[in-house]
Amino acid sequence: QVQLVQSGSELKKPGASVKVSCKASGYTFTSYAMNWVRQAPGQGLEWMGWINTNTGNPTYAQGFTGRFVFSLDTSVSTAYLQISSLKAEDTAVYYCARANGGNIPAHFDYWGQGTLVTVSS
Amino acid sequence: QSVLTQPPSASGTPGQRVTISCSGSSSNIGSNYVYWYQQLPGTAPKLLIYRNNQRPSGVPDRFSGSKSGTSASLAISGLRSEDEADYYCAAWDDSLSGRWVFGGGTKLTVL
Numbered sequence: 001q002v003q004l005v006q007s008g009s010e011l012k013k014p015g016a017s018v019k020v021s022c023k024a025s026g027y028t029f030t031s032y033a034m035n036w037v038r039q040a041p042g043q044g045l046e047w048m049g050w051i052n053t054n055t056g057n058p059t060y061a062q063g064f065t066g067r068f069v070f071s072l073d074t075s076v077s078t079a080y081l082q083i084s085s086l087k088a089e090d091t092a093v094y095y096c097a098r099a100n101g102g103n104i105p106a107h108f109d110y111w112g113q114g115t116l117v118t119v120s121s
Numbered sequence: 122q123s124v125l126t127q128p129p130s131a132s133g134t135p136g137q138r139v140t141i142s143c144s145g146s147s148s149n150i151g152s153n154y155v156y157w158y159q160q161l162p163g164t165a166p167k168l169l170i171y172r173n174n175q176r177p178s179g180v181p182d183r184f185s186g187s188k189s190g191t192s193a194s195l196a197i198s199g200l201r202s203e204d205e206a207d208y209y210c211a212a213w214d215d216s217l218s219g220r221w222v223f224g225g226g227t228k229l230t231v232l
Binding site: 035037044045046047061062095097100105107108109110111112113114 | 123154156165166167171177209211213217220221222223224226
């Protein structure tokens with residue numbers, strides 16, 4: 001069965017960096033794009049962008065350029081989200097979500113359990 | 122401010138039928154499919170409806186989706202206590218080189 005397992009919660013100081021992992025299993029990792037979605041405390045869902053798991057080419061949504069980097073390690077079927085120069089407003093749960101339908105930004109059919117990133121001094 | 126508009130809350134009693142609306146524009150709902158996600162308290166979202174009105178395997182037929190023009194609706198019949206959750210609509214938006222947009226979410230309370 002398809003599973004996306006994310007790394008654990010992180011507590012970081014402002015200005016630091018964080019790398020969130022999303023390990024996939026139960027399907028061919030390089031056949032489906034991976035999306036990243038943010039959910040701030042008590043707020044709704046916000047699409048951050050997606051990465052083509054075959055080519056490694058990332059696409060970032062408006063508002064998620066510069067400090068946000070999507071990457072892959074296909075040898076271990078894992079996608080990564082790195083955020084640098086962390087700010088308090090980056091405090092949120094970050095989800096990876098598989099794109100249904102191949103390496104295109106299709107809808108999200110399977111989600112990771114989420115990773116809480118807290119930015120506080 | 123979410124691109125898609127949903128009511129912040131909805132409620133119903135067990136056994137009742139409730140509907141949740143989702144309003145968009147010609148660049149999203151008007152020209153693309155609508156999707157619905159259910160987020161139970163403290164958990165990740167789960168795909169509930171895809172391509173306007175299709176249910177993934179395992180989703181009860183109490184859940185149904187519809188779309189008309191630039192609006193969509195999620196209906197839940199035979200309401201159960203375990204349906205208490207946040208519900209989000211989503212659609213691809215053709216503006217800004219293409220992007221996924223969500224509604225702000227509707228918190229469903231089963232009274």
